[in-house]
Amino acid sequence: MSGSIVNAGPRTAVSNPPVQDMPSYFGEQDLVRRSATPDLPPPARQLTPVAKLIDVSKCIGCKACQSACVEWNDTTPAIGENVGVYTNPHDLTENMFTLMRFTEWVNPDTDNLEWLIRKDGCMHCADPGCLKACPAPGAIVQYTNGIVDFIHENCIGCGYCVKGCPFNIPRISKADHRSYKCTLCSDRVAVGQGPACAKACPTQAIVFGTKEDMKRHAAGRIEDLKSRGFAHAGLYDPPGVGGTHVMYVLHHADKPHIYADLPDDPRISPIVQTWKGLTKYVGLAAMGFMAVGSVIHGVFARPNRVSSEDEENAEKLVGTVAPQPPSQPEERG
Amino acid sequence: MVERIQPGDAVHPGHPVTVNRYGPTTRANHWVTAVSLILLAISGLALFTPSLYFLTTLFGGGQSTRILHPWFGVVLFISFFVLFAQLWRANLPARVDIVYLSRIKDVLAGHEENLPELGKYNAGQKGVFWGMAFLILVLIVSGVVIWDQYFGEATAIPTKRVALLVHSIAAVLIICVFILHVYAAIWTRGTLRAMTRGTVTGGWAWRHHRKWLRDLVGQRKIGPAE
Numbered sequence: 001m002s003g004s005i006v007n008a009g010p011r012t013a014v015s016n017p018p019v020q021d022m023p024s025y026f027g028e029q030d031l032v033r034r035s036a037t038p039d040l041p042p043p044a045r046q047l048t049p050v051a052k053l054i055d056v057s058k059c060i061g062c063k064a065c066q067s068a069c070v071e072w073n074d075t076t077p078a079i080g081e082n083v084g085v086y087t088n089p090h091d092l093t094e095n096m097f098t099l100m101r102f103t104e105w106v107n108p109d110t111d112n113l114e115w116l117i118r119k120d121g122c123m124h125c126a127d128p129g130c131l132k133a134c135p136a137p138g139a140i141v142q143y144t145n146g147i148v149d150f151i152h153e154n155c156i157g158c159g160y161c162v163k164g165c166p167f168n169i170p171r172i173s174k175a176d177h178r179s180y181k182c183t184l185c186s187d188r189v190a191v192g193q194g195p196a197c198a199k200a201c202p203t204q205a206i207v208f209g210t211k212e213d214m215k216r217h218a219a220g221r222i223e224d225l226k227s228r229g230f231a232h233a234g235l236y237d238p239p240g241v242g243g244t245h246v247m248y249v250l251h252h253a254d255k256p257h258i259y260a261d262l263p264d265d266p267r268i269s270p271i272v273q274t275w276k277g278l279t280k281y282v283g284l285a286a287m288g289f290m291a292v293g294s295v296i297h298g299v300f301a302r303p304n305r306v307s308s309e310d311e312e313n314a315e316k317l318v319g320t321v322a323p324q325p326p327s328q329p330e331e332r333g
Numbered sequence: 334m335v336e337r338i339q340p341g342d343a344v345h346p347g348h349p350v351t352v353n354r355y356g357p358t359t360r361a362n363h364w365v366t367a368v369s370l371i372l373l374a375i376s377g378l379a380l381f382t383p384s385l386y387f388l389t390t391l392f393g394g395g396q397s398t399r400i401l402h403p404w405f406g407v408v409l410f411i412s413f414f415v416l417f418a419q420l421w422r423a424n425l426p427a428r429v430d431i432v433y434l435s436r437i438k439d440v441l442a443g444h445e446e447n448l449p450e451l452g453k454y455n456a457g458q459k460g461v462f463w464g465m466a467f468l469i470l471v472l473i474v475s476g477v478v479i480w481d482q483y484f485g486e487a488t489a490i491p492t493k494r495v496a497l498l499v500h501s502i503a504a505v506l507i508i509c510v511f512i513l514h515v516y517a518a519i520w521t522r523g524t525l526r527a528m529t530r531g532t533v534t535g536g537w538a539w540r541h542h543r544k545w546l547r548d549l550v551g552q553r554k555i556g557p558a559e
Contacts, residue, residue, distance in 0.1 A: 036383035036386060037383065038383060135379075135380040135381070135383070135386065136386070136395050137383060137386055154395075155395075156380075156389075156394075156395030156396050156398065156399045157396060157399055157482075158380065158399045158481075159479070159481040159485070160497070162481075162490065162493075163479075163490055163493050163494050163497060168490060172481060172485070177396065177399075177482070269491075269494050271494040271495060271497075271498050272494055272497075274498060275494075275497050275498040275501055279498065279501050279502055279505070280381065280382055280501075282505075283381070283501065283502070283504075283505035284382060286505055286506075286509055287505060287508050287509060287512070290508075290509045290512040290513065291512055294512055294513075294516035297441070297516070297520065298516070298519070298520060301441065301442065301443060301520070302443060303520060303522050304443040304445075304520055304521045304522060305522045305523075306522065306523050306534060306536040306537045306539075306540050307536070307540070308536070309536075310535075310536035310537070310539045310540040311349045311350070311534060311535060311536030311539075312536075313536070313539045314349065314350045314534070314535025314536050314538060314539040314546065315346075315348065315349065315350050315535060317535075317539065317546065317547070317550055318344055318346045318350050318535060318550055319346065
């Protein structure tokens with residue numbers, strides 16, 4: 001590379017990073033969505049969408065991606081306990097943003113045991129349920145290149161993102177009560193590098209680049225898998241969430257659920273949609289109606305006052321009963 | 334049907350007559366309920382819609398709002414159910430409630446001469462009472478389900494989603510009931526002192542709850558003159 005470096009975003013995770021200082025190629029001006037911010041100004045430019053492609057058929061389960069993730073993000077997952085499975089730790093945590101999930105699956109067509117290994121983590125949905133559910137302005141953002149990122153200083157730790165996510169990804173830290181997940185290494189991508197996991201993957205089962213390139217690369221892989229007898233090989237880029245910026249090549253793309261419960265047709269739960277949509281508008285209208293109705297009634301209906309007649313009637317009623325000792329009860333009225 | 338007279342209710346002859354409606358502990362507890370409900374509404378609305386998120390500053394920011402809101406809920410739950418235990422008998426439905434509700438136009442217009450004589454509570458007040466009781470139960474149960482700091486592991490995500498929806502709908506309803514309750518207490522002049530001084534005037538009781546007044550007088554719940 002000669003002359004000044006133009007940082008237009010990374011094309012791949014494989015090449016070595018430039019050694020010169022580099023300005024970040026995207027930032028706050030490139031937000032397409034910002035949680036709890038309905039009046040976000042539209043971004044002036046559209047960045048080239050990026051994507052990470054995980055080819056499940058090439059994964060050897062070495063967990064280099066997990067190590068690289070821990071290393072880059074400087075997290076310290078607790079030392080685990082072996083319960084007889086390779087999946088370690090047993091679930092995503094606030095210190096483990098990506099996790100190899102191992103599944104032993106017997107293929108009913110061939111009666112072969114297949115060892116399915118899926119690298120779980122944030123899918124960077126085009127329509128992110130976490131962002132939709134988040135009540136804190138700016139705690140979750142989405143850039144025009146497709147990266148969905150958590151801005152921890154704005155996070156209030158409510159856990160709404162956990163309920164909004166169709167993939168069960170975000171985790172709330174018990175230490176600082178903020179939500180954590182894979183950032184797609186937004187800090188690396190911003191300076192022209194690919195995600196740490198992709199960089200570390202020894203078989204290039206994880207690759208990174210523009211979404212276009214990744215789809216093209218996936219098409220070649222799928223063709224290859226089909227020629228090897230995986231008739232249902234395909235790309236996992238689920239349309240229910242508008243597509244994702246982390247995609248899988250699956251050898252059994254007709255049944256994603258066999259890969260450690262990868263959702264077949266993920267979408268933001270209709271319950272979450274109703275909560276964040278209809279309930280909010282109808283609810284605010286109902287409360288407003290009650291408040292305004294009260295004010296109108298208060299202005300137009302005369303106050304309901306006790307008259308002096310009422311007081312006299314009460315005095316008469318009490319007076320008909322003998323003053324002090326309750327010795328001579330009288331009929332009322 | 335003679336209602337059981339609530340302990341502490343009594344008439345004091347005088348000019349005007351005064352009637353004891355709420356004792357000091359009930360009043361103090363009512364204000365605990367009231368304050369916690371207001372704090373819950375403000376902190377809850379802040380997380381309900383981005384346009385009200387600025388209300389979190391009243392509680393020291395988003396994180397502390399998230400911490401405090403459920404604790405306010407615990408306070409409300411306990412204090413309300415003490416009130417509930419004290420008042421539920423007087424809020425049992427009666428036949429006269431149907432007549433009252435069928436003449437709701439007269440109620441809204443303040444034509445109480447067209448209404449039947451009422452016991453300690455009218456049908457509207459009973460509605461507020463049972464509405465609050467039901468909604469607070471729904472809110473505490475759904476609230477615990479989404480109180481992740483302590484009960485995060487107790488339920489699965491699909492359950493929590495339902496709880497969030499139920500919690501927000503119940504919250505909207507209880508705020509509506511709250512507005513109704515406060516407005517009715519203000520519009521019906523002479524009511525607020527029942528929850529401040531604990532007494533109302535005889536005229537107020539005669540006008541709004543004549544049967545209650547008659548029962549107190551008839552059962553000789555007459556204290557010293559004031």
